[in-house]
Amino acid sequence: MTTTEPTSKCPVHNFNPLEELPAGEKIATYDRLRDEAPVIWNEFATGYYVVTRHEEMLAVLQNPDTFSNRAVTVFDPNPTYKWIPEMLDGDEHLQWRRQLGPRFSPKAVAQMEDKVRRRAVELVEGILAKGTGSCDFMNEFAFQYPTSIFLDLMGLPIDDLPQFMEWEHEILHVAGSGEEASRRRGIAMASVIEYFSGVIEARRESPGEDLISAALTFEVDGTPVSDEDMQNFCLLMFMAGLDTVSATLGLSFMHLASHPEDRTRIVEDPSLIPAAIEEFIRAYAIVIPARKAAVDTEIGGCPVKAGSMVAVPLNAATRDDAVFEDAKTVEITRTPNNHIGFGAGPHRCLGSHLARRELKIALEEWHKRIPVYRLDPDSAPTESGGQLGPNKDITLLWDN
Numbered sequence: 059m060t061t062t063e064p065t066s067k068c069p070v071h072n073f074n075p076l077e078e079l080p081a082g083e084k085i086a087t088y089d090r091l092r093d094e095a096p097v098i099w100n101e102f103a104t105g106y107y108v109v110t111r112h113e114e115m116l117a118v119l120q121n122p123d124t125f126s127n128r129a130v131t132v133f134d135p136n137p138t139y140k141w142i143p144e145m146l147d148g149d150e151h152l153q154w155r156r157q158l159g160p161r162f163s164p165k166a167v168a169q170m171e172d173k174v175r176r177r178a179v180e181l182v183e184g185i186l187a188k189g190t191g192s193c194d195f196m197n198e199f200a201f202q203y204p205t206s207i208f209l210d211l212m213g214l215p216i217d218d219l220p221q222f223m224e225w226e227h228e229i230l231h232v233a234g235s236g237e238e239a240s241r242r243r244g245i246a247m248a249s250v251i252e253y254f255s256g257v258i259e260a261r262r263e264s265p266g267e268d269l270i271s272a273a274l275t276f277e278v279d280g281t282p283v284s285d286e287d288m289q290n291f292c293l294l295m296f297m298a299g300l301d302t303v304s305a306t307l308g309l310s311f312m313h314l315a316s317h318p319e320d321r322t323r324i325v326e327d328p329s330l331i332p333a334a335i336e337e338f339i340r341a342y343a344i345v346i347p348a349r350k351a352a353v354d355t356e357i358g359g360c361p362v363k364a365g366s367m368v369a370v371p372l373n374a375a376t377r378d379d380a381v382f383e384d385a386k387t388v389e390i391t392r393t394p395n396n397h398i399g400f401g402a403g404p405h406r407c408l409g410s411h412l413a414r415r416e417l418k419i420a421l422e423e424w425h426k427r428i429p430v431y432r433l434d435p436d437s438a439p440t441e442s443g444g445q446l447g448p449n450k451d452i453t454l455l456w457d458n
């Protein structure tokens with residue numbers, strides 16, 4: 059049953075956004091939808107709107123009173139869970155952001171530089187030490203790198219890395235929306251919460267320098283945060299900070315492996331790396347946030363009833379020719395490049411400085427050691443789940 063009805067002003071489609079498809083196909087779908095209309099109705103499952111153009115997307119993301127974060131999954135308009143800070147609105151959200159802000163500031167992130175760089179070097183050197191002239195890029199680098207940085211940020215032992223990678227796979231990459239997939243996701247999410255419950259209890263007794271200990275000192279409306287809020291915070295950090303960087307690394311390296319001219323430019327002049335990263339985040343924007351209409355409203359002339367779910371696939375906006383010249387082309391020195399790959403409005407990515415630094419260091423350390431490589435022609439990267447980006451099967455080859 060649909061939660062709301064499309065109007066004649068809005069084209070109707072029916073596609074499964076979670077489906078496993080060859081990497082790149084989903085971006086092409088959103089490109090086509092943008093060319094067709096500023097907003098469409100996808101009647102798949104319970105039905106939801108998809109905003110496809112930059113101007114309309116900003117109007118949604120920057121108007122939280124009209125488009126709420128109380129529900130951020132299009133298939134779940136009435137969630138019983140509350141990921142923090144992503145699913146908070148208004149003043150409660152602001153209070154969390156104010157207290158979290160200093161931990162993610164450019165200055166705080168700069169202090170992580172040495173550790174992050176050491177981790178990148180360790181991983182690339184480990185890959186080279188195998189001497190095979192090849193690697194399974196997602197499993198040997200792209201998943202391990204941000205996950206170990208996350209463990210460090212949260213003050214967790216590196217020995218837990220394999221366990222975290224398994225949960226990450228179960229929660230974010232088990233393909234499909236079927237019963238079995240949601241059962242597995244549910245089990246893994248419950249395990250993550252149980253794991254963090256133990257850590258929260260331990261940190262209350264014996265605080266450290268980590269983010270969990272810091273968040274335990276936060277107050278909202280003068281009241282200390284509860285254990286439940288802390289669990290919801292840890293779960294959101296897990297979902298926001300790991301896979302986003304892995305997926306962006308996957309897309310960036312797929313691009314560089316298949317565009318030797320861009321790769322040569324950054325190898326010869328590594329000062330181009332930050333601009334190249336900005337361009338990858340723009341052209342391959344991976345996140346598809348969602349909002350719930352809090353009141354009857356309209357988007358791009360299309361009436362939207364209160365309670366409707368609205369998806370905002372950021373890639374559709376960041377590849378909109380109305381804002382970026384030749385938007386579908388990757389131009390690694392593009393300036394200006396004022397994209398919304400990290401979102402817009404009050405929920406704009408809290409971890410953007412950390413993400414940029416992780417990506418910059420990864421590209422620097424990799425290309426110092428492996429400047430020439432190619433994608434194995436037998437690789438067949440696919441993407442599945444609520445976010446874009448490959449999650450497996452990127453085999454890179456190079457001459458030893």
Ligand code: HEM
Nearest residue numbers: 143144298299302303306345347400401405407408409413
């Ligand atoms: C390339 C990597 C990344 C990309 C593309 C990305 C993108 C985004 C986007 C688009 C949002 C907004 C979601 C919305 O509007 O509903 C967001 C929110 C968020 N991101 Fe990131 N992110 C990345 C990395 C990270 C990292 C490394 C962390 C932390 C370790 C992080 C933490 C967060 C948090 C906590 C939020 C929620 C902010 C709020 O609700 O106020 N992200 N991210």
